[in-house]
Every structure is written in C-alpha cells, then in structure tokens.
Amino acid sequence: MYTTDLSGKPAGQAEPPSEEPAELLARFEARVAADEFIEPKDWMPEAYRKTLVRQISQHAHSEVVGMLPEGNWITRAPSLKRKAVLLAKVQDEGGHGLYLYCAAETLGTSRQEMIDALHSGRAKYSTIFNYPTLSWADVGAIGWLVDGAAILNQVPLQRTSYGPYARAMVRVCKEESFHQRQGYEIMMTLAAGTPAQKRMAQDALDRWWWPSLMMFGPPDEASPNSAQSIRWRIKRETNDELRQKFVDITVPQAEAIGLQVPDPALCWNEARGHYDFGAIDWEEFRAVIRGEGPVAKERMAARTKAWEDGAWVRAAAEAHAVKQAARRQAEAAE
Amino acid sequence: MSADWPLWEVFIRARGGLSHRHVGSVHAPDSAIALKHARDVYTRRMEGVSIWVARSSEIAASDPAEAGPTFAPAETKVYRHPTFYSIPPHVKNM
Amino acid sequence: MDDPIFTYALRIGDDALVLGQRVSEWCGTAPTLEVDLSLANVALDLIGQATLFLGLAGEIEGAGRDADRLAFFRDVDAFQNALMVEQPNGDFARTIARQFLFSTYQEGFYGALSHSAEPRLAAIAAKAVKEVRYHAALAGDWIVRLGDGTDESRQRMIEALDWHWRFVDELFAMDAGERALLEKSIAVDRAALRPAFDAAVGAILAAGDLPAPRYPQRPVMGGRRGHHSEHLGHLLATLQHIPRSYPDARW
Numbered sequence: 001m002y003t004t005d006l007s008g009k010p011a012g013q014a015e016p017p018s019e020e021p022a023e024l025l026a027r028f029e030a031r032v033a034a035d036e037f038i039e040p041k042d043w044m045p046e047a048y049r050k051t052l053v054r055q056i057s058q059h060a061h062s063e064v065v066g067m068l069p070e071g072n073w074i075t076r077a078p079s080l081k082r083k084a085v086l087l088a089k090v091q092d093e094g095g096h097g098l099y100l101y102c103a104a105e106t107l108g109t110s111r112q113e114m115i116d117a118l119h120s121g122r123a124k125y126s127t128i129f130n131y132p133t134l135s136w137a138d139v140g141a142i143g144w145l146v147d148g149a150a151i152l153n154q155v156p157l158q159r160t161s162y163g164p165y166a167r168a169m170v171r172v173c174k175e176e177s178f179h180q181r182q183g184y185e186i187m188m189t190l191a192a193g194t195p196a197q198k199r200m201a202q203d204a205l206d207r208w209w210w211p212s213l214m215m216f217g218p219p220d221e222a223s224p225n226s227a228q229s230i231r232w233r234i235k236r237e238t239n240d241e242l243r244q245k246f247v248d249i250t251v252p253q254a255e256a257i258g259l260q261v262p263d264p265a266l267c268w269n270e271a272r273g274h275y276d277f278g279a280i281d282w283e284e285f286r287a288v289i290r291g292e293g294p295v296a297k298e299r300m301a302a303r304t305k306a307w308e309d310g311a312w313v314r315a316a317a318e319a320h321a322v323k324q325a326a327r328r329q330a331e332a333a334e
Numbered sequence: 335m336s337a338d339w340p341l342w343e344v345f346i347r348a349r350g351g352l353s354h355r356h357v358g359s360v361h362a363p364d365s366a367i368a369l370k371h372a373r374d375v376y377t378r379r380m381e382g383v384s385i386w387v388a389r390s391s392e393i394a395a396s397d398p399a400e401a402g403p404t405f406a407p408a409e410t411k412v413y414r415h416p417t418f419y420s421i422p423p424h425v426k427n428m
Numbered sequence: 429m430d431d432p433i434f435t436y437a438l439r440i441g442d443d444a445l446v447l448g449q450r451v452s453e454w455c456g457t458a459p460t461l462e463v464d465l466s467l468a469n470v471a472l473d474l475i476g477q478a479t480l481f482l483g484l485a486g487e488i489e490g491a492g493r494d495a496d497r498l499a500f501f502r503d504v505d506a507f508q509n510a511l512m513v514e515q516p517n518g519d520f521a522r523t524i525a526r527q528f529l530f531s532t533y534q535e536g537f538y539g540a541l542s543h544s545a546e547p548r549l550a551a552i553a554a555k556a557v558k559e560v561r562y563h564a565a566l567a568g569d570w571i572v573r574l575g576d577g578t579d580e581s582r583q584r585m586i587e588a589l590d591w592h593w594r595f596v597d598e599l600f601a602m603d604a605g606e607r608a609l610l611e612k613s614i615a616v617d618r619a620a621l622r623p624a625f626d627a628a629v630g631a632i633l634a635a636g637d638l639p640a641p642r643y644p645q646r647p648v649m650g651g652r653r654g655h656h657s658e659h660l661g662h663l664l665a666t667l668q669h670i671p672r673s674y675p676d677a678r679w
Contacts (some may be wrong), residue, residue: 041398067456067464074452078670078679079496080445080479083452084472090455091468095375098461102359105341111361112338136670136679171358175379186679194677302457310459312584313520316577317363318339323576324364339460360462363573370566371462374469 020045032233037163040106048232051225052162053107054123055234057114060100061125063093065118065299069133070142078136085182086139092179096172103164119304121291128211130293137190137197137204143183145205145212148250151180152242153216161233184253191257198258205254206262213277214285216243222282247275341390342368344375346382354386362387432605433546434488435508436615438498439652440541440549441481442509444556445499446660447530448474449667453517466566470527473559480552487548500671504661505654512595514651514660518588521574521581525588528567532628533599534560536621545613568632575636582638589633589641597647600625 024043031038038044067090074090077083101111117123128146133139154176157169190201217223217239229235237245247266254261265278288296339361345354357376362368368387376382396404412418421428451471458464482495493501512530517523538560541553574581600618602610609615633640650656671679 039398041395043399064456064461071456074455075449075666076670078500078674078677080475080482080499081496082679084475084479087452087455087468087472087475091378091465091472094456094461094464094468095378098360098375098465099358101461102341105359110338168358189679194674196674197677306457306459309457310463310520312578312580313459313463313574314339314363316581317367317573318577319581320573320577321364361460362462366569367573370466370569374466375462378465378469 029231032161032231035159035233036161037166038161039163047228048234049107051229051232051234052165053104053109055229056100056104056107056162056165056168057109057117058124058126060097060104060114061118061123062129063097063100065125065129065303066146067093067097068299068302069129069131070139072133073136073139076136077139082186089143089179089182092175095175096168099168099171100165103162103168106164115307119300119307121300124289126215127285127288127293128215130288130291130296130299131207131211132295134207135200135204137187137200138208140183140186140190140201141204141208143179143181144187144253145183145208145250146215147176147179147183149212149215149242149246151176152246152249156236159233159236184257187259188257191259201257202259205259209262210280210284211288213243213246213280214288216240216246218282218285219280244274247277251275339363342372342387343390343393344368344372345386345388346372346376347384348381349383354384357381359390360387431488432609433549433614434485435605436609437481437485437488437549439508441478441485441495441498442507443513443530443534444474444481445478446507446509446663447513447526448472448478449663450513450515450517451523451527454523459520467523470563470566473556473563477552477556477559480556484548484552496671500668504656504664507656507660507664508652508654509656509660510595510598511648511651511657512592512599514657514663515592515595516659518591519584520570521584521588522591524567524570524574525585525592527563528571528632529589529592529596529629530599531560531563531567533596533621533625535564535628536624537599537616537618540616540621544616549614564628571632571638572636575633575638585636585638589638593641594645594648598649598651601649601652603652 025045028038028042028044028048038048070086070093071090074083074087077086101114104114105111114123118125133142151173154169154173158166158173160166160169187201187204190197192198220226220238220240223239226235226238230238251261251266263278265276267276268274269276287293293299340363341359342362342365343359344357346357347354360368360371360375362371365387369385372385372387377385408414448471451467451474454464454467455471456464458467478499479495482498486493486495486498510530512526515522515526535557538553538557542550542557544550544553571585574585576582600622602615602618606615606618610617630640671677
C-alpha cells in the first residue's frame with residue numbers, strides 16, 4: 001500500500017565504497033535499462049539489493065500495520081454486507097503483506113528479521129496508518145483516498161525491475177481493484193444519507209485528505225533516492241508527479257458526491273492543466289515518520305502483542321513437525 | 335528469536351486440463367498446513383482446482399551465471415522447429 | 429406465536445452470525461499472516477451463512493425484517509444461538525477448540541439439513557456443508573498440532589477443550605418446536621448426529637494424544653431460549669452499535 005522510501009538515506013552513498021566488478025555492474029545496468037527483469041539468483045549490486053529489501057519490507061509492513069485501522073471497524077460494520085466486504089478487504093491487506101514479505105525473502109532476508117526490524121522500530125511503514133479511525137466513514141475514506149493513492153504508486157510497480165516484486169504487485173493490483181471502489185461507495189452512500197451521515201463523511205475527508213497527500217512521500221527536492229530508484233526501475237514516477245496525479249483524479253470524485261476537499265488554496269490551473277493545491281505540513285509528516293503519529297504507539301503495541309501472543313503457537317507447530325519427522329524416521333528404520 | 339516456519343512454494347492448477355503453475359509461497363510447519371495455507375492465501379478468488387506445495391529448500395535450480403552454457407546451445411538447433419523446413423504451399427495437412 | 433420454521437432458521441443463522449463475529453475479532457492479530465487469512469476465511473463463510481439463514485427467516489416471517497434488521501435490531505434475549513459460539517476467543521487454543529467442536533457439529537447438522545423437506549433450508553445447507561467441512565478439517569489439524577506440540581501448547585489445548593465441553597450437549601438438544609418440525613422432516617434429528625460427532629472428536633483427540641475432556645460435566649444450556657452467558661450482550665453492543673445509533677440511516 002505504500003512504496004516510497006522513508007529512510008532518507010541516499011541509496012548507494014550510505015553503503016561502503018563499491019568494490020563490485022565494473023563489468024557485472026555495467027551488464028546489470030544495461031539489463032535494467034532495457035526493462036529486463038532481475039531474478040533472485042542473478043547478480044545485482046549490493047545497493048540495489050538493500051534498497052529493494054528496504055522498500056519491499058516497508059511496503060509489506062505497511063500492508064500488515066494497515067490491517068489495524070480498518071480492522072478496528074470489522075466488528076462494528078453497520079450491515080452484514082459491509083462487514084463481509086471489510087473483512088475480505090482487510091484479509092487482502094494481510095495477503096498483500098504476505099506476498100511482499102515472500103518477495104523480500106528472495107533477496108536473502110527472513111520474514112522473522114523483517115518483523116523484528118518493524119517491532120524494534122528500525123523499519124518504517126506508511127505514515128498514514130498512524131492516524132486513528134474514528135467513525136465508520138473513515139473506512140470509506142481509507143478505501144477511497146488511501147487505496148486510491150496506493151493504486152497510483154503500485155500500478156507502475158507491476159513493471160518494476162525486480163521480478164518477484166513485480167509479480168507480487170501484479171497480484172496485489174488485481175486484488176486491490178475492488179478496494180477503492182468499495183470505499184468510494186461507502187462515502188457516496190454516507191454523503192447521500194442523513195445529515196449525520198453526511199457530516200460523518202465530510203469529517204472523514206477533512207481528516208484523511210492531508211495525510212493521504214503525504215503518502216506520496218517528501219517533495220522531490222527532498223527525496224534523495226528518487227533518481228537512483230527511477231534509474232533502477234524500482235520506482236517509475238517521482239513523488240510530486242504521483243501526488244499531482246492523485247489530486248487531479250480525486251478532486252472531481254469529491255465534487256461528484258458533494259464533499260468539500262479541505263484546502264482553501266485548491267483551484268484548477270488552466271495553464272498547467274492541473275489543480276494547484278495548498279502547502280503540505282511537512283513538519284507533521286516528519287514527526288509521524290519519527291514515530292510520533294497520533295496512534296503510532298498503539299499500532300506497534302498491537303502488532304507486537306499479536307506476534308508475542310502467537311509465539312507459543314508457532315513453536316508448537318514446529319515441535320509437532322519435528323516429532324512427526326522423528327516418528328517417520330523411526331518407522332523407516334524398523 | 336525463533337526462526338520462521340519453513341517456506342513452501344505453491345503451484346496451482348487453475349482449471350482442469352492446465353498444468354500447475356507457480357503462484358507464490360507460504361510459510362508453514364508441515365505439508366498438511368502448507369496446503370491449507372496455500373488454499374486460504376492463493377485460491378480465495380476461485381483461482382484453482384488443485385494445489386501442490388513443495389519445500390522451497392528442496393527445489394534445485396539452474397545457475398543464472400551458467401545461463402550461457404545451459405541455454406545458448408539450443409539457439410542454433412533451428413532444425414528442431416517446424417518452420418525450418420520448406421514444404422510447397424500446395425501440400426496440405428502437414 | 430412465531431412460525432416454527434422462522435425460529436429454526438433464526439437459530440441456525442444466529443449460530444453462524446455470532447461465531448462469525450467472534451472469529452472476525454482475530455483479524456490482524458493471528459500467530460502468523462497465513463493463519464490470519466485462514467481465520468478470516470472461516471469468518472467470511474460464517475457471515476455468509478448468517479446472511480442467508482437470517483434472510484430466509486425474515487422471508488418466512490413476512491414482517492418486513494431482512495437479515496440486517498434481524499442481526500442488528502434484536503436484543504440479547506431474542507437471540508437463539510448456542511452458548512458455545514458466544515464464548516470469548518480466549519487464546520488461539522480456545523478459539524480452535526471452539527471452532528473444531530462447533531464446525532464438527534455443523535458438518536453433521538448441515539449435512540442432514542440438506543435433506544430437509546423445506547427446500548430453502550436444504551439449499552443453503554447444501555452449500556454451507558462444504559464450507560464447514562473445511563473449517564472442521566482446518567481446526568482439527570490445529571488441535572493435533574497443539575495437542576502434540578510443546579508442553580505449553582498441550583496444556584493450553586487441554587484447558588481449551590475443557591472450557592468448551594460443557595456447551596457441547598446443547599448443540600444436540602431439541603425443544604418441542606424442533607421436534608414438531610422433525611416430524612414433518614423439516615428439522616434435523618440432532619440426537620442422531622451425536623455418535624458421528626463423538627467419533628470425529630475422538631479421532632482427532634487421539635491423533636493429538638489428548639485426553640477426552642472431563643465428562644460427564646453438567647451441561648450448560650439456555651441459548652435456544654434466549655438465556656445467554658454474560659458475553660453475548662457485549663458482543664451485540666459492539667455488533668449493533670452503529671445501526672442502533674442511527675436508526676433512520678441506510679449504509
């Protein structure tokens with residue numbers, strides 16, 4: 001659901017000086033430039049591997065942490081249909097986390113290591129999930145805005161240079177096609193509903209709009225990894241390009257259901273052929289990245305508790321498998 | 335810190351008559367649970383009628399560094415393809 | 429006096445709804461992502477069954493109540509689910525014990541109901557029996573692994589089975605209304621399902637090297653009459669909160 005590098009470390013520069021064979025490097029760069037796919041056992045520069053592990057695991061963490069804000073409403077969904085749809089959607093997010101962890105694992109990092117990095121605070125995930133879901137309308141707003149933003153990020157990644165990542169994204173994009181529509185449908189129903197429902201919908205848009213714009217990551221001039229990542233086809237459009245695209249697509253969708261985008265500076269710029277929009281509060285963005293989002297502590301506490309509560313189950317299944325293998329061996333020996 | 339459950343590669347037959355195709359992986363403690371996980375993860379949208387799982391560590395793979403010697407020799411064996419042979423256009427059913 | 433078929437469909441639907449709600453509480457917190465997806469599939473099947481059975485109940489009642497109306501606008505004493513399904517999730521062992529016992533019962537029940545003389549009940553049961561057969565197999569796999577896993581998992585599994593065992597008899601009890609429907613070949617003869625249930629449970633417990641739960645225990649009953657545990661009111665407060673707060677709204 002989120003694919004922008006949040007580490008702030010320029011890829012390549014943070015690594016020790018490269019001692020990689022120039023010939024292999026040149027061949028690798030040529031293959032990527034020709035839009036060929038790189039597969040797990042192919043030679044790749046260490047910086048490429050590290051950037052990918054960071055980006056894919058961040059993406060996976062975002063999916064898994066992203067289950068929590070919407071999961072908060074599964075037991076309270078206001079109809080049986082909405083309950084089933086929401087549960088299926090949150091389940092999909094879990095599946096997407098799973099596909100992405102598997103893709104990252106092909107680069108030689110175990111899921112356990114990635115999960116430890118998340119729980120210890122070393123790994124980042126999308127800032128958006130550190131905001132609380134306060135009403136049913138938030139489920140609609142997340143589907144519409146957050147998944148909408150994610151789709152813009154993810155669709156180009158189906159052609160990313162690393163094969164397992166690209167294949168995971170193909171599956172993710174296919175499954176996610178219903179997510180945004182269900183969110184928008186919720187908002188549409190609320191916006192056309194009772195005055196209380198309409199207020200709920202507007203309030204959700206007011207709270208989720210700016211965090212959604214932040215999902216595309218820092219502005220291009222403050223995004224040190226972009227150029228390298230675009231050259232490596234790990235990323236295909238810049239943060240600001242995607243953000244502009246999102247605003248251009250979403251504003252008319254809000255108008256269509258009679259909701260007001262909470263930005264007084266928003267206006268159509270005929271000359272640019274795009275909407276101009278107000279300044280994003282990057283101070284807030286940086287604070288949320290630092291782990292100071294309104295419910296960051298709750299999110300990590302929930303993830304850590306789930307993982308720790310499950311430890312005895314994981315150990316038990318493993319112990320059973322070991323016992324079974326020993327029994328089979330003993331039988332074979334007889 | 336305990337290790338992950340072993341990784342299994344998942345292969346799904348989309349419908350009768352097709353071969354199983356690799357779709358992804360799951361972690362599972364044993365083959366029976368791996369099959370159930372594969373079903374719950376990869377066939378939620380009617381993607382399959384049959385599932386295989388195989389321990390990832392048990393799969394032997396060719397070495398991409400040896401791709402040249404492994405696959406290039408086939409490139410020159412054009413006589414293995416029907417288009418290599420010219421048959422007069424009035425000869426049918428061949 | 430309610431139509432007995434309405435009552436019957438309602439109680440089958442309530443079982444599925446309440447258990448589906450419970451299992452859905454796991455979403456995002458299971459021991460692994462794979463298990464999370466498995467549990468969500470179980471919950472989705474159950475919510476789907478609830479929607480069909482409650483929808484049918486509303487149709488039979490003919491008073492304009494649809495599945496949502498029945499799910500969201502009845503109070504605790506009007507729910508007729510069995511006590512087992514409303515039990516809190518507890519740890520993974522307790523959730524799995526509940527799922528195994530209930531799905532095993534449901535497999536026999538839906539199997540028999542698919543031959544009901546009431547074709548609408550039979551049709552839903554025929555679809556649902558495949559779903560619960562998978563749930564029973566999935567939960568059975570886990571019972572075996574936890575029973576024959578570590579000392580800790582074994583102890584947790586024994587306690588979990590012990591927790592739920594007092595609610596088993598209720599699943600096979602029939603009141604006068606059901607007996608009347610049985611005579612018309614509409615309802616299932618629950619007592620007749622018991623031997624197969626005991627055999628299936630016995631086989632899995634043996635495979636997991638687990639002792640039979642302490643038995644006889646005094647069975648706890650009352651769900652079918654609306655006399656529930658303390659847990660159901662809280663579950664319904666959560667489930668029904670939004671529609672009840674905005675009674676004139678559509679979602």
